[in-house]
Amino acid sequence: MKLGVICDGISRDLGHALDVMDAFRLDYAELQFVGDHEVGDHSPHEIREIDGLLRDRGKSVSCLSRHIFAGMTVQNRLGDALHRTHMDALKRVIDMAHVVGAPLVRIMTPKKEQILWGRGGAERWNVAQGAWDSLLPLIAPAIDLARAESVRLVVETGNGTMVNSNYTARRLIDELDAKETLQVLWDPANNCWCHELAYPDGYAEVKDGYLGHVHIKDVLVDTPRATLEVRKMGEGQLGPLFADIAKALRADGYDGVVSFESVYHPGDGDFEAGFRDCIDTFKRLFG
Template identity: 65%
Template structure:
């Protein structure tokens, strides 16, 4: 299995993060925040420095993980300034991906509207009418750009985004007829808020490792309490996915998953020290997925 980490979960000091990756034998760096910038905002000199450090430390890049389309309301129209700004960022991210040899570039799916479909009265009183239909033309230009640039995008199952489950991720790909350039960046912990179990439901919804929908993975452990609007990040194997990780990992191996699994180190032990949280959980992550 190809294992890595989102580097700023260790440190935004990129060289230090790469050194810690070496310490724990992780081969794939996922780039989100590097030094004091989000990855898509790096200038030419900073990009060259990133590539030089990757080569020096012998690390590959799994994904360019800028927050493209994050927070965009469904009232946005294609071509409006905020949409153009996100599209420009995506273009830069694709350029950076090409420079550092990353096979994937992440997008998100705008700001979540809670109820998208309904029946037996809900369609009248509860559904955010038109929200899903408004999402499609916002993402469609990204699909066109990816095809033109021969790039591969992944849409994350995110907290607070329109795609917050494997089911909605698969539907977005199908509705856009975009399976050639868009797959799901599956974050099973994020899906806990949508009450979608990773195993077996999420995995089967994506068609398994060979179904053509699963492109990349983030792994972390959480405890979600939707009624209390509270999310607690926990050490690996101590959250609500604890019993699901091992059968999921076994299925990925048996089915020949060839993508990267990135540990998302967003846990700290109470003092804000995320590197300490990483060190507390990384061996358990490797034990399950290696």
């Protein structure tokens, strides 16, 4: 499979991150923060420099990953100030994608309301009324913009976002009738927080043409204690499932990129050391 890394998990110094990628023969760079800026906030000159560096080093960009729509809530509305800010940022990221040849641009979704649907009485007493319906008009203009700009969006399954599972991601895509433009950025570790079993359950939701990109890390979640621990790859709760996930991706002909998300450190805050502790396992399983 096509393997890469979210570069700022190694270093925001892109040149150094590419040196490390070369050492471990990773070909696909996912850009989130480069230098002092998040993607979408670089000047045209800086974008040209980033593009030149990537081309000189023979790296392809898998995805531009800004936190579009993250931090919004059900109180926000189409066209309000915060929504306009996110849409303006999305346009800038898409402009950058055209320069660096990124096939995908990531979006997120607003903050999570816990119970979106219900029955047997819950629909009256427990459901956050209107929360899901308020999400759709916030995302729809992003779909229209992506179509006009001939790029694809991927919506990440986040820990604390409205789309926090493959089920909710697929439902969003279906209700927006956007399968040709919007796909799922599956982060199975994030989905652990809502207890969606990554394989076979989570994978079954997206394998039929919904899957556009994958993030891989390992975690241990304790939802009742509101605690998340990032673990060395293979030593968290996804450890027993990674081989099955990789086998299924190969069997079904997944042709996107699998990005390692380097957010583990061995207790000292050194995320590059955490990357080096995990990358051989990542490559053995998904390579």
